[in-house]
Amino acid sequence: MNLSDFVEPLILELRNEGRRGTAKAYRSTLNSVLEYGGENLKLSTVFEKSWLSNYQSWISGRGRASNTGSFYMSILQRLYHQALEAKLVKHIPDLFANSFTGYTPTQKRALSAAVISLISEADLSGKKGLEFSRDMFMLSFYLQGIAFVDLAFLRKTDWKGDNISYYRCKSKSYINTPVGEEAKQILLKYQALTSKESLYLLPIITEKEKEAYDQYQSALRNQNRRLKRIASLLEITENLTTYVSRHSWATIAHHEGVPASHISQALGHQTETVTHIYLKSFNDDTLRKANDVVIAALNRESEGNKEKKKATDKENVALGCVNKEKNVRHYTSDGHFLSANIEV
Numbered sequence: 001m002n003l004s005d006f007v008e009p010l011i012l013e014l015r016n017e018g019r020r021g022t023a024k025a026y027r028s029t030l031n032s033v034l035e036y037g038g039e040n041l042k043l044s045t046v047f048e049k050s051w052l053s054n055y056q057s058w059i060s061g062r063g064r065a066s067n068t069g070s071f072y073m074s075i076l077q078r079l080y081h082q083a084l085e086a087k088l089v090k091h092i093p094d095l096f097a098n099s100f101t102g103y104t105p106t107q108k109r110a111l112s113a114a115v116i117s118l119i120s121e122a123d124l125s126g127k128k129g130l131e132f133s134r135d136m137f138m139l140s141f142y143l144q145g146i147a148f149v150d151l152a153f154l155r156k157t158d159w160k161g162d163n164i165s166y167y168r169c170k171s172k173s174y175i176n177t178p179v180g181e182e183a184k185q186i187l188l189k190y191q192a193l194t195s196k197e198s199l200y201l202l203p204i205i206t207e208k209e210k211e212a213y214d215q216y217q218s219a220l221r222n223q224n225r226r227l228k229r230i231a232s233l234l235e236i237t238e239n240l241t242t243y244v245s246r247h248s249w250a251t252i253a254h255h256e257g258v259p260a261s262h263i264s265q266a267l268g269h270q271t272e273t274v275t276h277i278y279l280k281s282f283n284d285d286t287l288r289k290a291n292d293v294v295i296a297a298l299n300r301e302s303e304g305n306k307e308k309k310k311a312t313d314k315e316n317v318a319l320g321c322v323n324k325e326k327n328v329r330h331y332t333s334d335g336h337f338l339s340a341n342i343e344v
Helices: 003-016 020-037 049-061 066-085 113-121 128-142 148-152 181-191 212-233 242-255 260-267 272-279 284-319
Strands: 163-167 174-178 327-331 337-341
Touching (some): 003 020, 003 066, 020 066, 020 212, 049 066, 113 128, 113 242, 128 181, 128 212, 128 242, 148 212, 174 284, 242 284
Antiparallel strands (some): 163 174, 327 337
């Protein structure tokens, strides 16, 4: 049996069960393996120690990160057990003993409160796409670093008064997040743009006839592309992605003295489970106080920026400067730069 003949029905079954993330993982692994081994690759050939070793070396030789190779190998390990259960391959002791299927922690770059404040206050009026993406980035931050996938799938019924409660898509952990004034303003801003018939709280998943997960994937790509435009506009050198708001909230909380036990070393991410083992043991009041500390740090930076601007304006007036706006580049919707005078 060819590998494709075995894996394709599994992908279809996963999609029918609504497990689209796992189906996507199987698909990307199959594509990678076939790129290396050819379209007619036999199932029995793949599950040999020498073949697996050579495949992992091929991935490394292409300059891929170690976690990429580990990801593919872990999916292959899962496929091996499924094939073994179906009696399509023979049992080989310690087949994956020399294959790396673990996780290498990667360096996370959190933004300072000053940079988060800059993003929050940027004038993006007239650029609806960028404004929406900035608002979703800030909403993620204000809701204690909620992941973009969880933001997209929030339901209207999840928001009750001063709290949003939901189950994480990744870990299935139950999360109860305080909704501060800043988050509430963004939620109310986009409430009018969400269809009354929609189950979802935000206008991220909007098309009835299109699969919700496909819409999320498309929205994620758009979000990250727009965040890069915002970073360019504001001359932010850090790589701005959806994950950055999550890590930044945790890191700022840590630096502001919120106990590590409350946020598990700023969501330090050996695993998501470890983070929420710490978080879920504290009551809503404790987590609300932690969130208040983070937002207070942001507000201090905001006030500091305003004071600096006032001082600069006074100096410019004294020097007789007429045009005090900074000439900044920004993107149009098709990705081209235009010149615009925007105060940020």
